[in-house]
Amino acid sequence: MAKFLFITDLDNTLVGDDEALAELNQALHQHREDHGTILVYSTGRSPVLYQELRQEKEMLDPDFTVLAVGTLIYSQNSEEPDPEWVEFLSPGWSREEVVAIAAHFADLVPQPPSEQTAFKASYFLEETVAPQLLPQLESALQKNGLDVQVIYSSGQDLDILPRRGNKGAAVQFLQKRLEMSPDRTVVCGDSGNDIAMFQPGVNRGVVVGNAKPELREWHEASNSADFYLAKAHCAGGILEGLRHFGFLQP
Ligand code: GLC
Ligand code: MG
Numbered sequence: 001m002a003k004f005l006f007i008t009d010l011d012n013t014l015v016g017d018d019e020a021l022a023e024l025n026q027a028l029h030q031h032r033e034d035h036g037t038i039l040v041y042s043t044g045r046s047p048v049l050y051q052e053l054r055q056e057k058e059m060l061d062p063d064f065t066v067l068a069v070g071t072l073i074y075s076q077n078s079e080e081p082d083p084e085w086v087e088f089l090s091p092g093w094s095r096e097e098v099v100a101i102a103a104h105f106a107d108l109v110p111q112p113p114s115e116q117t118a119f120k121a122s123y124f125l126e127e128t129v130a131p132q133l134l135p136q137l138e139s140a141l142q143k144n145g146l147d148v149q150v151i152y153s154s155g156q157d158l159d160i161l162p163r164r165g166n167k168g169a170a171v172q173f174l175q176k177r178l179e180m181s182p183d184r185t186v187v188c189g190d191s192g193n194d195i196a197m198f199q200p201g202v203n204r205g206v207v208v209g210n211a212k213p214e215l216r217e218w219h220e221a222s223n224s225a226d227f228y229l230a231k232a233h234c235a236g237g238i239l240e241g242l243r244h245f246g247f248l249q250p
């Protein structure tokens with residue numbers, strides 16, 4: 001057994017089955033004590049909603065938190081987001097211009113103010129409308145010279161982010177900083193904004209058994225032995241996947 005870099009989404013991945021979460025917490029806590037394993041939470045939530053979840057659930061203190069879909073990175077002892085990452089995301093990003101273009105689409109309903117963060121503009125979008133609207137939105141953003149990415153998750157959440165920032169880019173940033181190899185790095189997720197974390201050859205990945213269709217379909221198409229689709233849900237699926245890859249003992 002040796003140290004690994006563990007990066008997990010929160011809603012419906014780490015969190016969702018309290019009993020399995022308690023078991024996973026125990027295993028990860030022990031692994032961190034014994035081997036120095038590094039824990040990272042990576043969520044779409046803003047700092048406000050992340051703190052709410054921390055109040056609601058029994059969770060270990062992570063070594064890093066990646067919030068707002070990979071656009072804010074915090075190390076455990078810092079209240080300020082990593083300045084290097086902020087600097088990396090800034091070129092060419094104009095939140096005002098993004099919001100002005102999105103305002104032309106009546107079906108995009110802005111999410112609450114807490115979820116509108118420096119490098120993320122977020123909306124609710126109904127699943128039935130999404131297939132027609134998404135390409136139109138992307139082309140409007142592009143026509144206006146905005147180099148951004150649009151990420152749709154769980155049939156309801158739409159995030160517009162700088163091109164350079166998402167959960168996957170944040171994983172690579174931490175992996176490089178911590179000098180962790182692909183076979184000692186594992187990501188876990190359940191929905192659309194997690195897809196960017198699953199990078200063949202760069203890390204191992206666990207798709208929990210309750211994953212949304214967009215991630216399942218992506219996983220099926222990727223056809224890579226670096227990724228594992230668990231049978232169990234949420235933290236139970238993570239445990240199953242960590243054992244599958246030999247990060248934890250069976
Ligand atoms: C979280 C965030 C929300 C985002 C969604 C998908 O629910 O609070 O702003 O749209 O994740 O990334
Ligand atoms: Mg999730």
